[in-house]
């Protein structure tokens with residue numbers, strides 16, 4: 001039996017050497033784990049369009065997607081998630097988290113010491129090589 005496949009996009013926003021991470025809220029899967037913000041790609045959306053929509057929904061900002069960084073897949077709750085990371089080169093507005101328990105700016109090195117969503121670890125490592 002093959003697992004249901006879900007495509008998810010995540011954004012890496014860096015400012016003065018720090019990346020923006022968010023902690024998943026208690027009532028969601030992977031609760032309490034830190035992630036590169038993003039979410040599920042909806043039918044008909046490109047990865048960049050989905051990334052823009054997710055950041056507008058979750059933080060109220062309009063982002064500019066930059067280069068594609070890497071993808072990683074993992075299995076959670078009986079589904080295979082394909083997580084695709086993109087660089088975010090700019091944003092307009094004020095970052096106001098609407099669905100995470102907290103957010104932080106952190107160096108990629110320190111981020112690796114947080115309880116991260118497992119699929120985000122290789123993506124942050126890829127970003128460290130990318131920059």
Ligand code: 9L3
Nearest residue numbers: 008010029035036037038039040117
């Ligand atoms: N997920 C993992 N790491 C991430 C993101 C954005 C998402 N950086 C996982 C959490 C959920 C699934 O992907 O299992 C769907 O994400 P969402 O739509 O609940 O944000």
Ligand code: MG
Nearest residue numbers: 037038039040
């Ligand atoms: Mg999300």
